[in-house]
Amino acid sequence: MAKHDSLLDLLFTALGDPTRRAILTRLAQGEASVTELAAAHDMALPSFMKHLRKLEQARLITTNKAGRIRSCALSANAFAPIETWLDAQRALWTDRLDRHDDYLRNLHRRRQDEAEPEN
Amino acid sequence: MAKHDSLLDLLFTALGDPTRRAILTRLAQGEASVTELAAAHDMALPSFMKHLRKLEQARLITTNKAGRIRSCALSANAFAPIETWLDAQRALWTDRLDRHDDYLRNLHRRRQDEAEPEN
DNA sequence: CCATAACTTAGCCATATGGCTAAGCATGAT
DNA sequence: ATCATGCTTAGCCATATGGCTAAGTTATGG
Structure with missing residues (x-):
């Protein structure tokens, strides 16, 4: 994807991956930390973080770091x-x-x- | 994308591109041939055809060749x-x-x- | 029958994506 | 003070994506 993708581009391509959709489904149940989320996916943490970053760029989730823990939540009206x-x-x-x-x-x-x- | 993407993967990634969304918007008005559709996009025909193929793989459109003209239509319930x-x-x-x-x-x-x- | 129109195929290229490992850096527990 | 936890950064790799040109192929129109 180019540098200036529209939000729709970001949203649809973010949703075009099963790992990312699974993350959203999990977050619909409530907030979770990065490692909690990652536990369900057989993948190295850095790889997993890339997915979270895409979800965040598409404004599907928001994240917030408190201490060493980053908490992730579904965006309202995502x-x-x-x-x-x-x-x-x-x-x-x-x-x-x-x-x-x-x-x-x-x-x-x-x-x-x-x-x-x-x- | 891997070989065995789910339909949701195909659908969402097909929609994650502005050219392809524009094609769908155009087809909502009614059927059109490949060259009719391509006219609106400053792109070589083979490049454009790749987009059509992705839309078809995602079952968002159906196409039908009659003579040398391939007609494209939006799928019902796409x-x-x-x-x-x-x-x-x-x-x-x-x-x-x-x-x-x-x-x-x-x-x-x-x-x-x-x-x-x-x- | 011959040229043109409408794709189609093949193949090249640059960049993006999705995975990995190794190493770094804070913070919290001991 | 030290060690483990929880990310984070950097960088590598294979494949996918989205564009191109050049060269077919297959109807049709004249």
């Missing part, structure tokens, strides 16, 4: 931009179907007009 | 697995908040019991 985008897509799609329906209705009416001319 | 996953996450999150509320309520009741013993 998925909002995604839902907004999905809603917009759905809106376009249904608009188009509506317009197609109109087209078919008009076509039908025109055919009827031809069959029974209105004079 | 986003369903994503919505399902998001719903599940939301469910976990709200469950957890509910349980937290209960905990606070119980805590409060216990404190009141201590303040006003029930004999």
Whole structure:
């Protein structure tokens, strides 16, 4: 990914990895420290931390270091931009179907007009 | 991405690129051929085709070749697995908040019991 | 039938991703 | 004061990604 990815880019690519989705699912239950989270994943800590950093960059999680422990939590409304985008897509799609329906209705009416001319 | 990515992996990573999201937005308006779609993107055709292939692998679009023209269309319910996953996450999150509320309520009741013993 | 249009294949390149190890650096426990 | 814990940094490696050009292939239009 380039330097200036949009938040949507960051969000979707962050979610495109099973390790990262698992972290989010775990965090939905409540906060956890880095090592607590890492315990579930057979992976060296530095590798794991990279995933956490991506989640943080995508603003899906927030982290906070107290002493030597970094605590991670799910961001509130983490998925909002995604839902907004999905809603917009759905809106376009249904608009188009509506317009197609109109087209078919008009076509039908025109055919009827031809069959029974209105004079 | 490895050879055996889950559909969710394919879906999310397919959506993690602005070119590909733009293609989907365009296709929400209706079918289009490869060159029609490519016209909007300053990119060589083979590069563009790679994006289409990823969208197809993620089952976000379907394509169909008639003569020398390949027509592309949005898949129906393309986003369903994503919505399902998001719903599940939301469910976990709200469950957890509910349980937290209960905990606070119980805590409060216990404190009141201590303040006003029930004999 | 021949040229052009619309892909398609092959292969190259730079950068990004996702993993690792080894070593460093605070902080908390003893 | 010292040692273990909990990250953190640095750097290496293999593969994946996203772009390109050049050279096919397969219809169609004239």
